Amino acid sequence: MSTAAGADHGHAHPWYQAHHFKNMEQQNAANKFGMWLFLVQELLFFAGLFMAYASMRFFYPGTWLEAAEQLDKVMGAVNTIVLLTSSLTMALGVRAAQLGNNGQVAAWCAATLAGAYGFLVIKYLEYSHKIHVGLLPGKWFDFKELTQTNTDAPQLFFSVYFMMTGVHGLHVVIGIGVIFWIMLRALRKDFSPENYSAVENVGLYWHLVDLIWIFLFPLLYLVR
C-alpha cells in the first residue's frame, strides 16, 4: 500500500473526478440519475399537495369558484412569464457550461437570479394584499364578502393556496441559493465540457420548480 496522497496513487484523474468512478462519463451519468431520483421524489411530494387541492375542490366546488376569484390573474400570469423566462436563461446557462464558457454561465445565472427575485417580489405583493384584507387560511380568515355569500369554507381554499404557493416559494428561495453557488463556481472557472454536471443538475432543479408552477398557476388562478 502506497502512502502517497492525492492524485499520485497509481492512476491519474482530474480533480473533479471522484476516485471511485471509472471515467467522467460514468460519473456524470451517476450524478444525473441521482438528481432525477431527487426530482421524482419532489414530484411525489407535491402530489400530496395537489391531492389536497383536488379533494377539497371536489367537496366544495362552489367555494373554489368564488374564492379563486379573489386571486389576481394578471399578477399570476406575469409571474408565470417571469418564471418561464428564468427557465430559458437557466437552460442557456447549462448550454454555456456544456461549451465550457464560464463567463456566460455566470451571466445567465445572474439573469436567472433576477427572474427568481422578480418572482418573489410579485409573490410578496400578492401575499401582503391577501394578509391585509384577511384572505387567510383557517381561523385567520377574515374576509367579509366571501363569508356572507353561500360558500361553505372559503378559508380552505386559502389554506391550500398558501400551502402550495408557500412550499413552491420555498423551492424558489432554495433555487436562488444553489444558482448563486453555481454562479460563484463559474466565476472561479470551475466548469468545462467534461465537468458541468453541477450546472446541469441545478438547471434540472430550476426547471422542475417551473414545471410545478405551470400546474399551480391554472389550478389556483384560472379556476373560472
Place this chain on the structure above:
Amino acid sequence: MSSSHAIGHDHEHAGGHITPLPVYFAVYGALLVLTVVTVAVSYMGLPPLQSITVAMLVAMVKATLVGAWFMHLKYDAKFNVFTFLAALWFMASFFVFTFYDLASRGMVNEVTGQHVLHKDMDEQKK
C-alpha cells in the same frame, strides 16, 4: 444521436448533446403563447369542468416542452426518462385510487344510512 448541431463537430461533443439556440427560443416562444392561450380561455366563461380540462391540457403541453427540451429528456439516457414516467405513473395511481374513494362515499351513505361528507352532516343538523 444526430450530430448536425451548430458547433459542427462530427463526433458527440464532450458536453453531451448541445441544443441549438433557435430551438431554445422556439420552445420559450411556444411556452409564452400557451400561457396567453390559457389565460385567454379563462376569460371565456366556460363551465368549470371544461375550463379545467382545457387548462390542464395546456399545462401538460407546456410541461412536455419544458421536460423534453429545457430538461433535455429528449436527448437524455432512456433510464432517466423511465424514472420520470414511473413517477407520473405512481402519481396517477395515487389520484385514481383516492378519487375512487372520494367519489364513492355517497354509495356508503345509501347502504349504511350514515353520512360521510361534512356538507351532508351540516345539512342534517339543519
